[in-house]
Amino acid sequence: MFGRLQKVQGNKVEIELDDEFDFNKVERFANGKQPVVELNVNDGRTITPDQRKKIWALLNDFCRYTGYSLDEAEILFKSLTRSKYNIESFSLSNCSVTTGSLMIEAILEFLFDNDIPFQTKTWDAIPDWFPKQMLCIKKRLCVICGKPGADIAHVQTVGMGRNRAKINHTGMYIMSLCREHHTLQHTIGLATFMETFHIKPIKVTEEIAKELHLGKVKSHEE
16 A cells, blocks of 8 residues: 655654555454554655556556456566566566656556556546657547547647648647547636646657657647
8 A cells, every 4th residue: 555654753653545444454464463564765766656556556457357466467567568678677666766667658558559448546646747648649548538539639729821631740749638628628728728637748859750650640720
């Protein structure tokens, strides 16, 4: 379980957990012995508790859909992450923040590629960070709700004197939105929309345009 340290007094600590604590379940796992907990405080150098929480949430979604056990899923996606990014073996207890981010990205891309659904709670817990935005644009999924068939939404107006069937996206700021959230963006205005959903549009470089095949694609007028 994960939580935030609230107070320390001598050898006693108070922690506010992110989820309800099932003490009966813990007692069953302890098999009649005094339950023991381990306290790890994030010091900014290794994988954060928030990253681990997101990884386990994603793995749970994968297991719920496929029938794999959590242990099997952890082994599978650690191996996938090592292979995909050419990194050494690692532990989720003390790997780097970078490695934690790479594993989240690897799991996300696998779930996207194989149409494995997310729980709403899991999707909401994943931050609107650059890799997630890139994956959503590539797979045409809404960055807010994960719905497929999303539009490429532009921060700038693209319809004034321009052929919208042949847009050069380089230098533009874009995000991937379903029709419902795309319409909401126009209704409440871009600034309010980004503040509400904590969205950070991606600036399209020549490399990103090439990677996401955004040279000349049909899009919707903003």
